[in-house]
Amino acid sequence: MTRTYPVLQELTPERAQATGADSLASLIWLTLGAFAIGTEGFMIAGLLPALARDLNVGLPAAGHLVTAFSLAYAIGAPVMAVLTAGLERRRLLVVAMGGFALGNLLAALVPNYTGLLAARLLLALSAASFMPAASGYAAALGGPERRGRALSTITTGLTLAIIAGVPLGVLVGQGFGWRATFFGVAGLAVFSLLGILVRLPRQRPGVTAGLGERLALAKRRDILGVLVTSVLTVAGTFTVYTYLSVFIAGVAGLGPQALAPVLLGFGLASAIGTQLSGSAADRWGARSIVIVGGGLALLAYLAFSLSAALEPARAMLVLLPAILIWGFASWGLITAQQARLVTLAPALAPISLSMNSSAIYLGSAMGAAAGAVVISNGAMGQLGWVAAGFALAALLSVLLSGSRTSSRS
Structure with missing residues (x-):
């Protein structure tokens, strides 16, 4: 991932x-x-x-x-x-x-x-x-x-x-x-x-690096702030992604045969976002790209929530473009987050990037668990709102990360 x-x-x-x-x-x-x-x-x-x-x-x-x-x-x-x-x-x-x-x-x-x-x-x-x-x-x-x-x-x-x-x-x-x-x-x-x-x-x-060295690096407020953003960002992604097949079927009436093309579109958008975000981070700063990408992901999740309130034919017109924006933004964010960590501590990049990998999977676990709670309560249409909550929290974690972090990342 x-x-x-x-x-x-x-x-x-x-x-x-x-x-x-x-x-x-x-x-x-x-x-x-x-x-x-x-x-x-x-x-x-x-x-x-x-x-x-x-x-x-x-x-x-x-x-x-x-x-x-x-x-x-x-x-x-x-x-x-x-x-x-x-x-x-x-x-x-x-x-x-x-x-x-x-x-x-x-x-x-x-x-x-x-x-x-x-x-x-x-x-x-x-x-x-x-x-x-x-x-x-x-x-x-x-x-x-x-x-x-x-x-x-x-x-x-x-x-x-x-x-x-x-x-x-x-x-x-x-x-x-x-x-x-x-x-x-x-x-x-x-x-x-x-x-x-x-x-x-x-x-x-x-x-x-030993576990002690990893924990010591995680105690740095600037590094910890970036890792928290990674957790929250990926939690939003997997709240929806884990149950995407059920969501598009229930909201847009798309059958199982439509899932593979939807996932293909998501994958292509993700690949494009990954490639473009790296060069964009070099030009405008990784923190700015995380903010823009987080904003786009938030808009996509709000579109998911809107589509759940529409009839299937109209929902599909909202949902499919939102999935492309979501894939583009969510995967581009990961690249920009890595660039932030490297900028904050270049000499410790191997350790911080491996910690970011753990943060990503922790976020994946949180998102899948949150989605399970939503599904178990019969509120499938609320997946977008929960994901939006994670995305908003991720944006706030970047905006409140402090002038020291923003000036260096």
Whole structure:
């Protein structure tokens, strides 16, 4: 769903000899791994109604599969980074992707809700181990001159997952059942695992910040303010995204066959927002872009709320443009938030960005949980208002962050 950068290690002489185009081409296997993780993480929102029916649970309970995954990732990412700090990097990537493949197989085969919940926890811990390690591996392999290009290979995997993987996963689920989607992602994970084993060279572990160092950085008011904004922003996003399939069906009368095109539009808008927000932050300042993006997201959520009060034909005319604006703004915000953190503490960027990753998943857990409460009370049309509340709180957290933060970010 996001970019994570662990503490970057310096290249040794033997590693420096392998930083050419051929070595960067081998990172395609990490791109594939990121694509698999992104697809699995986001496609489940489109499968919730089918999951709930098949497992004989309510829709809010099915939504807790998103909450559990996100919470496990948020807590597991820093813990796993510390626990695996001494492992050789390729071995860590192999173990993490192997765990991810196993988790998908278990998710496809388990007979009940409890088993699927346990499988999602395994998936979260595996993803939380793989993504930071993949970014660190790519950065070290690329070297100082190719670091940005190397890191973009990981980001590309996530972007492609949002644009193509999620809609495709939903189509597979609709045509062959939700279990088929987990089998498919397991296959992608196995291909990535084999490529890592065969094509990627071994890499010694780098320096990893301990939990104490992370907590100390979080005590800085300027850093904490940015992290709070990330939590609230993503909470608003996942309040709606987790139950988007149910929302567009109930409000606009769009059937399951319309979900994949809607998700494709959302993914394309998200990719555009991600790309444009980076250059915009360089030109006008990251804090300004967060404010503008937060305002656009708030307007989108208010449009969702308006559409819930209209008849389906008119609601669709309001809802579909709002979804595009929402995707553009919400994902662009993530990039701008990263830029704010780097500006505030350039030397500590690897630590602060990994903390931002945890903040994003904590926000995802909060949003999914809030959406579950709304759905359980039979107030589906209120999802937009709840998301708007989170977005407004995020905007206030930026505006009240203080002159010191604004002048530096």
